[in-house]
Amino acid sequence: MSDAPGRQNPAVELEPHYQQNDVDASEVYTFLLDNPEFFVDNPELLERLVIPHERKGSVSLVELQSEQLRKKLRQQNYKLNQLIGVAKQNEKIYRVYTDLNVELLRCKSVADIQLKLEEVLQEELQLASVTLKLFKGPMALPELQRRLFVEKRFKTASFFFGRLSxxxxxxxxxxxxxxxxxxxxxxxxxxxxxxxVGSQDASHFTPDMDTLLLRQLQQVLNITIPDLLGY
Known part of the structure; x- marks a missing residue:
């Protein structure tokens, strides 16, 4: 028999340990898990359900689901914005290195190369320090120090990333x-x-860094410096 006209259906309070007859909460949970469209097929039940909520009082299942979806959407948007930020930063770095390589090819002396490296890497990429230590010439590293670096830091590759003594x-x-x-x-x-190249951030340069852009810079310097030094 239907309810009397004008009388509202009483709300059914769902408690964590709600039981009725021989059906326990775990069985209800399993049934709803296996039948996710149950309330879609029986929308009239939603009008009678009230779910306690710590912060907002009582909310319907639809409201609770909507809040969960909004939370997931906020998390996805945050991750997407992070990815976009990384992509923009990578694009900036790529353009900086591309322009730097062109400028290095125009340098007329090793001093010009040093100044251009400082100008671009320190001012545009906010790195702390840049130095070019040659193995020959008036400002060359002594032979002992040269061997120290080559044997210790370049055993398997021509790049080293990390912290120095x-x-x-x-x-x-x-x-x-x-x-x-x-x-x-x-x-x-x-x-x-x-x-x-030095950074003020101890975690900026790490051994797992990609070497693509730095390898291109290395190749440009390998072309320009010998000509300037008369090798």
């Missing part, structure tokens, strides 16, 4: 900041020198 930092950067560093060995036969 205090002695190594002083040899390459002097008093400049270099909490973490990228070292690039120059010369097709390891005979030119080392390009060292």
């Amino acid at each position: 205090l002695h190594e930092r002083q040899l390459l950067f002097g008093n400049a900041v270099a909490e973490s560093a990228a070292l690039i060995l120059l010369g097709d036969n390891q005979e030119l020198g080392i390009l060292a």
